[in-house]
Amino acid sequence: MKKVGIISLGCSKNLVDSENILGLLDKSNYHIVGSADEADIIIINTCGFINSSKKESIDTILEFINRGKKVVVTGCLVERYYDDLVKEIPEVDLFLPIRDYPRFNQLLSQIDEDLHDNSGVSDEYRVISTGKFSAYLKIGEGCSNHCAYCAIPLIRGEFASRSMESIIKEANKLAKDGYKEIVVLQQDTTKYGVDLKGGENIVKLLKELLKIKDFDYIRLLYLYPDEITDELIELIGKEERLTPYFDIPIQHSETKILRSMNRRGDKKDLINLFRKIREKVPNAILRTTVMVGFPGETKKDFDNLKQFIETIRFDHLGAFKYSREENTPAYDYPNQVRESTKEKRLNEIMKLQQKISYSKNKEHVGSIMQGLVIGKEKDLYLLRSYFNAPDDIDGKIFFKSNRELKLGEKVKVKITDSFIYDLLGEEVI
Numbered sequence: 001m002k003k004v005g006i007i008s009l010g011c012s013k014n015l016v017d018s019e020n021i022l023g024l025l026d027k028s029n030y031h032i033v034g035s036a037d038e039a040d041i042i043i044i045n046t047c048g049f050i051n052s053s054k055k056e057s058i059d060t061i062l063e064f065i066n067r068g069k070k071v072v073v074t075g076c077l078v079e080r081y082y083d084d085l086v087k088e089i090p091e092v093d094l095f096l097p098i099r100d101y102p103r104f105n106q107l108l109s110q111i112d113e114d115l116h117d118n119s120g121v122s123d124e125y126r127v128i129s130t131g132k133f134s135a136y137l138k139i140g141e142g143c144s145n146h147c148a149y150c151a152i153p154l155i156r157g158e159f160a161s162r163s164m165e166s167i168i169k170e171a172n173k174l175a176k177d178g179y180k181e182i183v184v185l186q187q188d189t190t191k192y193g194v195d196l197k198g199g200e201n202i203v204k205l206l207k208e209l210l211k212i213k214d215f216d217y218i219r220l221l222y223l224y225p226d227e228i229t230d231e232l233i234e235l236i237g238k239e240e241r242l243t244p245y246f247d248i249p250i251q252h253s254e255t256k257i258l259r260s261m262n263r264r265g266d267k268k269d270l271i272n273l274f275r276k277i278r279e280k281v282p283n284a285i286l287r288t289t290v291m292v293g294f295p296g297e298t299k300k301d302f303d304n305l306k307q308f309i310e311t312i313r314f315d316h317l318g319a320f321k322y323s324r325e326e327n328t329p330a331y332d333y334p335n336q337v338r339e340s341t342k343e344k345r346l347n348e349i350m351k352l353q354q355k356i357s358y359s360k361n362k363e364h365v366g367s368i369m370q371g372l373v374i375g376k377e378k379d380l381y382l383l384r385s386y387f388n389a390p391d392d393i394d395g396k397i398f399f400k401s402n403r404e405l406k407l408g409e410k411v412k413v414k415i416t417d418s419f420i421y422d423l424l425g426e427e428v429i
């Protein structure tokens with residue numbers, strides 16, 4: 001039996017694709033190995049979103065070619081640059097674009113003469129790589145927002161929701177397999193259902209998911225600001241099993257920049273939205289992403305962005321430098337910002353957020369957080385609570401316990417100390 005390993009780069013949505021690929025390989029009688037050294041075939045599921053992720057993808061491909069492995073490259077980078085890659089890196093055994101997932105094994109058989117199976121990638125046989133208690137649930141593909149800087153619509157296509165029936169079927173299977181937390185995501189999660197015929201939307205989907213009583217925690221990621229309805233906020237505030245965690249990438253605060261980014265809503269809308277969430281869901285955790293150095297961003301725009309961040313005081317914030325991507329409208333915008341200025345602004349934002357995170361984390365000291373045991377580092381356990389999503393962007397919660405705990409066990413932890421990103425606590429019975 002051939003041994004195959006997969007390297008999954010990029011975001012959690014790409015990770016779900018990797019899990020579906022693993023499921024197909026498992027079903028096709030490959031032996032899946034966790035270490036690249038043992039593998040006969042390495043599949044690299046790439047990211048092609050921005051320049052730094054493209055570089056990481058290329059470096060990984062070259063590394064495995066140099067190690068003499070049979071290399072299959074798939075994912076966003078291949079979807080975006082197929083022709084260039086085939087020409088520039090002929091040492092790769094097979095490039096497999098996302099659009100060819102329905103013919104995955106048929107194409108793979110070109111480099112593996114033993115494979116006589118024409119199956120394609122689907123969620124039916126998914127092998128979950130995020131442990132035995134927490135899983136992502138992807139509810140659609142693509143994006144139709146066409147933000148001026150973003151290559152996602154070019155790579156993943158226009159927004160397309162999965163049918164509610166197929167999502168609920170997968171969710172039931174996850175529940176049956178013992179998963180306690182599901183993380184619902186898509187490029188544009190709050191748009192769920194607009195393209196379906198039966199009046200489906202994210203609130204209806206969540207209500208259906210809540211009927212599956214085995215899930216202790218249901219979390220949403222990637223909410224588009226102007227699609228967050230009062231009904232959604234109220235539902236999250238009311239239902240204990242819906243994590244009060246609002247991941248709302250805003251990219252910028254300034255209306256002028258938002259317009260130029262082709263994003264909807266303005267600064268006033270954003271302020272009102274965050275105010276409303278905090279009012280209706282007092283324990284809400286707010287996470288966002290901002291971009292610095294977008295073409296035309298002046299020092300004043302940037303200072304206003306910092307002021308906005310200081311006003312809202314996000315619990316978690318990720319910041320990126322604008323990356324000039326071919327075939328996106330912003331590529332041709334005038335007033336591109338110098339790389340050194342972007343770098344300086346990124347550092348300033350991160351320093352500011354460290355200060356905010358530190359002071360916000362202090363506010364948790366003395367509180368009791370409920371959640372799941374997700375790991376152990378030396379003699380401290382790790383907790384997943386409403387505070388931190390499973391994608392390693394948020395901080396960690398370490399805690400002590402006097403007893404032996406099992407992974408996935410539900411516990412209560414009293415927070416006793418705080419750091420810039422992490423929290424420390426002890427189990428309370």
Ligand code: SF4
Binds near residue numbers: 150152
């Ligand atoms: S919402 Fe904008 S940034 Fe997000 S995936 Fe869609 S186009 Fe890209």
